[in-house]
Amino acid sequence: MATRTPRNTxxxxxxxxxxxxxxxxxxxxxxxxxxxxxxxxxxxMALYTYxxxxxxxxxxxxxxxxxxxxxxxxxxxxxxxVRAVCRGLRRLMxxxxxxxxxxxxxxxxxxxxxxxxxxLLGVLRDAGFDNETAARTHTTLFTFVLGAxxxxxxxxxxxRDPEAWRRLRTTMEALPATEFPVVVALAPELARTTGGDDxxxxxxxxxxxxxxxxxxx
Amino acid sequence: MATRTPRNTxxxxxxxxxxxxxxxxxxxxxxxxxxxxxxxxxxxMALYTYxxxxxxxxxxxxxxxxxxxxxxxxxxxxxxxVRAVCRGLRRLMxxxxxxxxxxxxxxxxxxxxxxxxxxLLGVLRDAGFDNETAARTHTTLFTFVLGAxxxxxxxxxxxRDPEAWRRLRTTMEALPATEFPVVVALAPELARTTGGDDxxxxxxxxxxxxxxxxxxx
DNA sequence: ACCTGAACACCGTTCAAGT
DNA sequence: ACCTGAACACCGTTCAAGT
Numbered sequence: 001m002a003t004r005t006p007r008n009t010x011x012x013x014x015x016x017x018x019x020x021x022x023x024x025x026x027x028x029x030x031x032x033x034x035x036x037x038x039x040x041x042x043x044x045m046a047l048y049t050y051x052x053x054x055x056x057x058x059x060x061x062x063x064x065x066x067x068x069x070x071x072x073x074x075x076x077x078x079x080x081x082v083r084a085v086c087r088g089l090r091r092l093m094x095x096x097x098x099x100x101x102x103x104x105x106x107x108x109x110x111x112x113x114x115x116x117x118x119x120l121l122g123v124l125r126d127a128g129f130d131n132e133t134a135a136r137t138h139t140t141l142f143t144f145v146l147g148a149x150x151x152x153x154x155x156x157x158x159x160r161d162p163e164a165w166r167r168l169r170t171t172m173e174a175l176p177a178t179e180f181p182v183v184v185a186l187a188p189e190l191a192r193t194t195g196g197d198d199x200x201x202x203x204x205x206x207x208x209x210x211x212x213x214x215x216x217x
Numbered sequence: 218m219a220t221r222t223p224r225n226t227x228x229x230x231x232x233x234x235x236x237x238x239x240x241x242x243x244x245x246x247x248x249x250x251x252x253x254x255x256x257x258x259x260x261x262m263a264l265y266t267y268x269x270x271x272x273x274x275x276x277x278x279x280x281x282x283x284x285x286x287x288x289x290x291x292x293x294x295x296x297x298x299v300r301a302v303c304r305g306l307r308r309l310m311x312x313x314x315x316x317x318x319x320x321x322x323x324x325x326x327x328x329x330x331x332x333x334x335x336x337l338l339g340v341l342r343d344a345g346f347d348n349e350t351a352a353r354t355h356t357t358l359f360t361f362v363l364g365a366x367x368x369x370x371x372x373x374x375x376x377r378d379p380e381a382w383r384r385l386r387t388t389m390e391a392l393p394a395t396e397f398p399v400v401v402a403l404a405p406e407l408a409r410t411t412g413g414d415d416x417x418x419x420x421x422x423x424x425x426x427x428x429x430x431x432x433x434x
Numbered sequence: 435a436c437c438t439g440a441a442c443a444c445c446g447t448t449c450a451a452g453t
Numbered sequence: 454a455c456c457t458g459a460a461c462a463c464c465g466t467t468c469a470a471g472t
Binding site: 249251261265270 | 444445446
Binding site: 032033034044045048053054 | 464466467
């Protein structure tokens, strides 16, 4: 939009911030390099001076967001520290839904992403887990948070589209109770597990209970 | 491709099977309705007679694949039954990588998808969990399998692209050991947790250990 | 180094029309 | 009901050129 931007006013930081604003305002899927360039008042190719391609820009936006993951709280027990990091990451994903897609579609890299990993891995090592267990646990926790929160965000987005939501409810209610007795009987409970703090903490507590058993045994 | 297909030879089943073949052969991201129509020898708009839009076709392909999730093994303990269902779903996702994206991007619906949910929910109810716990556990297990396996598939795809893989290794090795001592020290172990049966079973066993504690307590 | 402009090879979907 | 053809409003990226 707007008028043409004069030369040498563009930079990587501005591009990343504008990209993030655009994803937040118009939706992650609607984001395009052409739209971003228009918003910045430059031609699409101007962006290629700062980023190799679209994925490269995605990585930069992701790292920009990962800087907002709060640090590990000092002086807490290790399970509470793990809880804090996982909840902090989930919270950030809920505040910036594009982060879910950015984390899921690209391998981890970048300074701020490493910082988050360093925090969680440090907690696990200090808790006394050996290197392999710490690494396995880190990946398990990360993929759990990513999977659970991505799903939550996806379901919330579906609920926002009234037409899609109506169709989903219709097909759910049309399921034959003779063929799917348990799904039909538990439909209300299932609908309540598509998201929310309680559902997330339930899964996280299962993992932590398993970990505690491992640490004790 | 090929020549023009005569009228009335098209049907939903053929479209779904061809779409799946195309996703498998050329990659999920490269899939397009126009490419599918060309493969079928029809105009792009011919598909709209059978599917409302691209998402509607995606739902059909997903349900087509979910039919291949093996049934719950009878006569096993409930933790082994849970293990079997989760492993079966993961195995299918690894065999058909597009399933990961199809599950993650759309809400669950369809006959075969309901069948899989019915199986797992039935196991949990028969294990003695109340309705809410069964529903919460089902969603937790599903999002865990989805998150862990999607990540595994994504990392495997990245490894296949030599240029992207080289860049990833380079940035990992360039991380300063003074700022990220634990990440650098555990880099070999972390690289080994990006996938594989052991990594998946480790996370699944944590969840099952947490569940067992809950069932006992 | 930084950015433009035209071009290439695509997309999903609407609309009006044909059989 | 089933399918076509043209059109609309887009994409990411390459390439050659300009400052």
